[in-house]
Amino acid sequence: MKRIIILALSLMLLLGCTFSGAETVEQSKLTMLGGFSVKYPKLPDYYTFTVEENNDMSYQAMIIPKETGKPILLLRMAFNDEWDGVNSLADATQEDMTVLKADFYTVTELDYGEIVFEDSQTNTGIPVLIARAADGSFGAIYTIYMSHEIEIDIFPNAGLEGVSEENIQTVLAFLNDVEFIPIEKK
Numbered sequence: 001m002k003r004i005i006i007l008a009l010s011l012m013l014l015l016g017c018t019f020s021g022a023e024t025v026e027q028s029k030l031t032m033l034g035g036f037s038v039k040y041p042k043l044p045d046y047y048t049f050t051v052e053e054n055n056d057m058s059y060q061a062m063i064i065p066k067e068t069g070k071p072i073l074l075l076r077m078a079f080n081d082e083w084d085g086v087n088s089l090a091d092a093t094q095e096d097m098t099v100l101k102a103d104f105y106t107v108t109e110l111d112y113g114e115i116v117f118e119d120s121q122t123n124t125g126i127p128v129l130i131a132r133a134a135d136g137s138f139g140a141i142y143t144i145y146m147s148h149e150i151e152i153d154i155f156p157n158a159g160l161e162g163v164s165e166e167n168i169q170t171v172l173a174f175l176n177d178v179e180f181i182p183i184e185k186k
Contacts, residue, residue, distance in 0.1 A: 068159030136162020
């Protein structure tokens with residue numbers, strides 16, 4: 001399964017985008033591929049947001065802390081035809097989830113060792129899959145919306161020995177107020 005890694009939910013992402021080099025633009029809404037918009041809260045002041053890729057098929061942004069002791073975040077969103085017709089992670093079958101976890105493990109195993117998974121959801125009811133390396137070297141929050149994979153990868157930064165439960169919960173807290181808004185076709 002291609003891991004055309006991913007978008008919004010994990011969409012803390014779109015919190016204050018930089019569309020060119022060093023120019024930071026605050027936003028509260030991002031439109032993805034004309035199919036839906038993501039409404040999100042303001043990014044905390046100690047993070048900067050830099051868009052690295054934004055095209056018809058994918059979106060990627062780095063969310064970098066301005067201070068030590070905070071994790072580095074990588075937001076990825078992309079349409080994946082393997083999820084065609086799947087509106088959310090809740091619609092995925094058990095077989096789909098088994099394949100997803102196996103793929104996730106395969107993609108990360110060589111670099112990060114054993115991966116542990118946990119099902120969760122945001123305050124707005126968006127189901128998410130939390131993945132983390134047992135050694136703390138990596139964490140991720142993953143979801144699906146309208147056949148788009150959305151993932152926020154979490155990496156230790158200077159001053160952090162590893163990705164902690166607190167780091168995961170901080171990212172989830174950012175996502176708690178994220179809303180997906182389908183664009184109505186006229």
